[in-house]
């Protein structure tokens with residue numbers, strides 16, 4: 001139709017003498033993304049239907065009708081074109097060059113202009129909506145995904161031969177025409193916007209290739225990775241690691257092994273995804289190679305995709321009117337609770353606000369592991385384009401000033417990352433030394449958050465002047481994931497030893513020297529807590545984190561390490577008690593002990609012990625394997641410390657085996673037993 005006949009707006013600054021906006025009538029709001037709001041509009045002269053993306057946070061043009069005006073007024077986007085000292089004409093130049101793109105697999109861009117502080121981007125209207133929209137009605141079948149992937153590969157093949165990298169492939173950027181044609185959208189524009197406005201590059205964490213996050217290179221193969229993630233998104237309703245905070249995902253992707261498509265899918269589909277998600281970009285196939293994959297070659301015609309459009313339209317009709325709670329769909333995104341950083345499931349798009357301390361500390365992790373600083377935007381705001389269920393966790397309106405808005409919008413977000421040097425120049429902030437974290441190793445947890453820039457943030461959030469996160473005994477807060485985590489319940493965790501410790505304390509309180517003893521014992525326990533955590537627990541956890549692990553495994557271990565480190569910093573005596581309670585809990589539970597013994601029989605826990613003896617022939621060094629589990633070895637039927645007696649069991653009537661026992665668990669419990677005796681019979685113990 002008219003689209004092809006209309007002259008393209010190739011002038012980088014196509015602002016005619018009359019207001020160019022008056023040439024268009026905005027018809028309806030189609031949706032909202034990270035940078036702006038998209039409207040269906042009509043070009044008044046030609047009656048051509050187009051899509052208009054408006055970017056900027058000033059009030060809408062007055063010519064709008066009341067309904068549109070109202071909806072525009074809620075569109076407070078994060079980019080302020082007026083305040084930006086960046087050159088908008090660069091963006092316009094990029095759009096003008098995109099207008100040269102001529103492929104049936106790529107959304108047409110016609111041009112752009114700035115009116116009333118808003119950048120208007122005029123583009124082809126695609127009535128089928130985005131794949132993200134279509135996913136609201138349910139996940140796609142393999143057959144549908146195969147068609148979409150083939151069309152995306154054709155689009156990427158075109159862009160790559162034109163030396164253009166899309167940089168932001170995801171379901172939200174895949175548009176469908178009413179007849180099922182598939183078109184890539186937003187290519188280059190988002191990147192250019194970000195480059196121009198933020199001096200950085202752009203991407204959406206969940207879909208970003210590991211080499212991009214590591215800043216090891218950004219080439220066309222990065223688009224193939226994102227395609228693999230998009231395929232999982234279409235099959236499962238969300239990308240892998242969607243339950244984690246985007247900042248955490250940035251940390252996990254380069255560390256972990258690639259995500260895998262799990263579930264009842266064909267081997268062809270699983271293999272296609274695995275090919276896309278090849279970690280080494282050099283070995284990752286190109287678009288033209290993937291077009292030859294059997295999963296793609298067997299794909300049907302694009303008209304088959306109209307089923308998805310029809311299904312979505314039916315789904316929409318069933319939705320309650322705006323203002324009423326929306327029906328739960330398979331597609332979820334997250335709202336971050338700005339205190340605990342737990343995730344609360346929300347439907348449709350959400351606001352993303354988070355405690356600065358948490359963001360900052362996650363930024364630290366990312367910074368130390370990738371050398372990049374996420375750009376945390378103080379004034380950002382996010383809004384919902386669809387009715388959403390407010391869980392109460394998301395912060396709204398003016399509350400945003402007390403939290404932060406990052407350029408991160410849950411599963412549907414764009415993250416902006418600054419190269420490290422630039423961030424340092426920009427902020428004058430403290431950047432950790434390179435040697436803070438050995439490359440390739442998980443970032444060491446310091447127990448506090450080092451502020452990187454804009455110190456005033458700290459005053460407005462739950463960070464104290466030194467940058468320490470003020471959160472008590474909450475493993476889920478601070479530095480780690482948004483994945484729902486159990487809060488540490490110090491009372492509950494001490495239940496196991498309550499009777500034991502309680503009886504000892506009761507005895508102690510009746511003793512005249514109880515106060516002094518208690519203080520001394522407390523300080524000893526505190527010291528023990530510090531050394532237990534620093535010398536045993538953290539190194540053990542650190543040692544068990546490997547690069548070939550699943551992201552969830554890495555994340556769980558990181559959370560554990562952080563929890564212990566935080567607990568040790570907050571209350572090292574409590575850390576000591578928790579560890580002992582765990583050990584005692586294991587010891588007191590016959591079923592658990594049985595499992596450990598069974599596992600020990602299969603995988604004996606041994607260490608090499610070197611002994612040196614001076615003989616007449618000189619120094620003789622021997623090596624022996626020593627059982628360090630404290631449990632019977634496969635050949636033993638009783639505990640090594642005495643027939644039928646379990647040395648791990650603290651028994652006030654019968655002392656456990658000597659402190660020379662080989663088991664560290666037994667040693668710890670022996671120490672506790674001794675401590676109990678000291679409180680019970682101080683005079684006796686001090687004279688011994």
Ligand SMILES: Nc1ncnc2c1ncn2[C@@H]1O[C@H](COP(=O)(O)OP(=O)(O)OP(=O)(O)O)[C@@H](O)[C@H]1O
Pocket residue numbers: 030031032033034035036037038051053107123124125126127129130132133168172173175185186190412413414
């Ligand atoms: N050319 C178009 N034709 C029809 N609908 C469109 C068009 N472009 C965008 N939309 C609709 O507008 C919504 C918002 O699009 P937009 O490009 O602003 O954000 P996004 O791609 O969803 O997210 P982000 O900006 O974070 O990448 C899309 O999800 C889609 O429903």
